[in-house]
Amino acid sequence: MTLTPKTQQKPKVAVYKFSSCDGCQLSLLNLEDELLDLAAAVDISYFLEATRTVKPGPYDVGIVEGSITTPHEAERIKEVRQQCKFLIALGTCATAGGIQALRNFASAGEYAKTVYAHPEYLEYLETSTSIPENVPVDLVIWGCPVNKNMALEAIAALLQNRRPRFPPSPVCLECKRNGTICVVVSQGIPCLGPVVHGGCGALCPASGRGCYGCFGPSSVANFNALVQGMQPRDRYPNETATLLRSFSSAAPAFKTAAELAYKLGANPASAHGGKETL
């Protein structure tokens, strides 16, 4: 779509929050050097975290943070879709259900009892689902949190009527480009880098730890090979499995890979072998 219509009106942008930590919206406010220019280039019509001003829809661009975890949210996202010509799912909650999708592998009711004295007061769904599982989405931006420059690039590309340029390769290649020594090869630490979307800049290996997958599964990756390569290196029970079952756990590729890792972990031949603690 194009955001440069014949009239000179600035495109109207709306930012919404669903179940989330606010961190991806905050990443927009963390564009300290660009925020005022951005606010001049678009019409920020709905962004509750930033402004009381609410201009009526429809909007040219909707940016959605968070996942769908309540009956109310499941209805509200449909209204949001109707209001927005171009809809962006921002961050791993919106693109894969987020950390709260761990409920999908257990009973949300049991969790509710753990946390709340009166679970009957709560309204929630049994699963946390991504935005694309609920309504059609025009662009997804992974990350927990997103890389703020990718969010900016998405908006800039829309303004210029072109495709956004996102990092094309997985975290593993970002390490190579940065000259970071591989934590798997040099220290035997399990790392999801080979199968995870690039974009973070390979921060975890640069800090001497394995990638924990907050940017979600790469579209081109061999998940079986990853699990078979990493799982024997587990330093605590089910390390590889729980790395996969964390921030992007409900993404189908991670879901299947985690199941394989748990299966291998249950096999005593490859189980936790008294290695150094982390």
Next chain:
Amino acid sequence: MNTIEVPALARVEGEGGLYIGLKDGKAVEIRLDIYEPPRFFEGFLVGRYLQEVPDITARICGICPVAYQMSSVAALEKALEAEISPQVYALRRLMYCGEYIESHALHVYLLQAPDLLGQPSALDLAAIAPQVVKDALRMKKIGNAILKGIGGRSVHPVNACVGGFYRWPEAAPLKALLPELEWGLEAAQATVKWAVTLPYPELELDYEFVALHHPQEYAVMNGEVWSSKGSQLSVSEFETRYLEEHVKHSNALHGYTKDGGHYLVGPLARLALNHAQLLPAAQKALADNQIKLPITNPYKSLIARAVELVQAYEEAIQIVKAYAPNGPAHLELKLKAGEGSGASEAPRGLLYHRYKIDAQGLVQFAKIVPPTAQNLPRIEQDLLALVPQIVAMPQEQATLTAEHLVRSYDPCISCATHFLKLKIENRE
């Protein structure tokens, strides 16, 4: 006054609603409804390995992830009886300085100041006072730069672990921040000077202040839990006096003391209990601007945040100058079954965690008491005290004044939010 409805309370973190029921010009019911969907963190922490805990709890709040990381590592280190090195402690303090700077600059200028200057947002403020907003963003950016320098990114940084840090951050990028930090210190001092001139609504309240206290330092990650009513407890005794209740209208639990009282955590409480431990520039900011303590007007917590900005820049400069990493960045942990509690002062107030772990380091039980949950009943009490003023006001002003009160708490509704809906209903 008839029913007032504001479809959304903006410039807070999270989703909630506000209901005020009136009869004969008096409030008969006040509820801060918290709609923020529950995410069940304490449920899914069970079974996870202890090193995953700081990464997972960070996701409770994108605005104060460091607070969640620091309270969780403190609790887990206590469970393992692991003593971190002074260097690790200093670097954790520096991370916390970064978070105070980022969070307080955001709240002071982008979230609360628009109320005091009659603007719907800081973006609108930028149209009439561009330099104020540019300086605010520059101040905030320095906090984020500290977090990036230590943890790779400002939201959910990746370097902190139980026992210390995965790796010492490089010194050069942190030292390179010194000129900006020096600028930030001056900007923060100017912020205090400006903050005391703003037109705050009048409201004086009798608070029980609760915060960490330490005799030698402005307590953020160390010390005992002190109350202005005289209670002095170790962190491990926190739950003997501070309790939580699940009320029907809120997906966040409500905190209260064991004798049924409401208490206040956050910048006003810290300043009231710990002003003697502030560093010299922050002390000077208090004296030069004739700030009398304790501050008991909730709207004026902006002033307390401004003073803490001075403190955070001043402390960050000290730590960055002294930073010379040597020795291991983290302890080699000796796993054992145990239980430990930990607390730290998030920008919004005291954040308490307690964990039980087994001999393999897997979490068996987790309890998290966020600052906003402790403050929710207090906010309701403040609104009750505000009602006599609101009923005499025109609707728009009444609404704004009530909203502003809630915003002045910097409530983190993600730690509890959707939107805050203000509804004042006349039951006559």
